[in-house]
Amino acid sequence: MKIVVTGVNGQLGYDVVRELKSRGYQNILGIDIDDLDITNKTQVVEFFKKNIPAAIIHCAAYTSVDKAEDNKDICINVNVEGTKNLVEQAKKYDSKFVYISTDYVFDGDKKSPYEINDTPRPQSVYGESKYLGELETIKHDKHFIIRISWVFGKNGFNFVKTMLRLGKEKEFLNVVNDQFGSPTYTYDLSRLLVDFIETNKYGIYHGTNEETCTWYEFTKEIFKIACINIPVNPIMTSDYPTKAKRPKNSVLSKSSLDINGFKRLPNWKDALQRYLKEIEVI
Numbered sequence: 001m002k003i004v005v006t007g008v009n010g011q012l013g014y015d016v017v018r019e020l021k022s023r024g025y026q027n028i029l030g031i032d033i034d035d036l037d038i039t040n041k042t043q044v045v046e047f048f049k050k051n052i053p054a055a056i057i058h059c060a061a062y063t064s065v066d067k068a069e070d071n072k073d074i075c076i077n078v079n080v081e082g083t084k085n086l087v088e089q090a091k092k093y094d095s096k097f098v099y100i101s102t103d104y105v106f107d108g109d110k111k112s113p114y115e116i117n118d119t120p121r122p123q124s125v126y127g128e129s130k131y132l133g134e135l136e137t138i139k140h141d142k143h144f145i146i147r148i149s150w151v152f153g154k155n156g157f158n159f160v161k162t163m164l165r166l167g168k169e170k171e172f173l174n175v176v177n178d179q180f181g182s183p184t185y186t187y188d189l190s191r192l193l194v195d196f197i198e199t200n201k202y203g204i205y206h207g208t209n210e211e212t213c214t215w216y217e218f219t220k221e222i223f224k225i226a227c228i229n230i231p232v233n234p235i236m237t238s239d240y241p242t243k244a245k246r247p248k249n250s251v252l253s254k255s256s257l258d259i260n261g262f263k264r265l266p267n268w269k270d271a272l273q274r275y276l277k278e279i280e281v282i
């Protein structure tokens, strides 16, 4: 059974391949832009002629949220056209297709956790591109769409690594304390994604680590575990302007996992502890 994983050089793709290997999958094709540019339709068609997969786990994306505001064409090309090219092949060869989406498809104004059927209303170019990617994905019946948020993994850049660096460089830090969400450890998420492809329970899911926090609380926990002792001050989003608008409420309800018998991810504090061990901070 051949499994194609895109974005293998990124955070999530790296861990998905690792999870597949650990479960004994033999025929795994982890690819990134040097192997296949997903925006090049001819290349994509030729690639799948030679590599017909049982499932595609699509982790490649344009993920620079702020840069996307100035690079809309590139972002849309990768996240929408690239996804479309892959979905067409999944349809042609009847492969299962896993699409990774984001909390950024929502506006963040809801006062309770977002359910899978809440209406997306992206507030940024990146969020819009990921939502349009969802719309491409649902054209193929055998789809799993999973929305995640605040991702951290061994292989790539993320908030945790940035805070660890700033914790060494700065005398104090100001961190936003009025955006709420849940971190997602790619190691934990990969287990769920491989669980998905071993079923036919297609549909939309939300999948982050359990429990919620603000970026400020996240930072405090990183510093607590890593024994970094600089002061961290809570600030408002309005005190930390960014090019792309972030949702105030990014909390995603995981009830669709329960309904379909999938195991939720562990608590984010537990995940963070394991992650800091994995990257040899503790």
Ligand SMILES: NC(=O)c1ccc[n+]([C@@H]2O[C@H](COP(=O)([O-])OP(=O)(O)OC[C@H]3O[C@@H](n4cnc5c(N)ncnc54)[C@H](OP(=O)(O)O)[C@@H]3O)[C@@H](O)[C@H]2O)c1
Pocket (backbone or CB within 6 Å): 006, 007, 008, 009, 010, 011, 012, 013, 032, 033, 034, 036, 037, 038, 039, 058, 059, 060, 061, 062, 063, 078, 082, 100, 101, 102, 103, 130, 148, 149, 150, 151, 152, 155, 156, 157
């Ligand atoms: N990071 C987050 O906080 C977050 C939050 C919610 C959802 N997500 C979603 O989760 C998924 C995985 O994210 P991640 O953090 O693992 O991403 P990542 O670390 O940025 O990895 C994405 C990979 O895709 C590759 N890629 C970009 N353009 C490509 C193209 N045209 N053809 C083939 N490959 C291409 C990138 O290569 P280059 O580095 O060379 O461009 C990179 O290796 C993405 O779908 C993302 O949208 C992420």
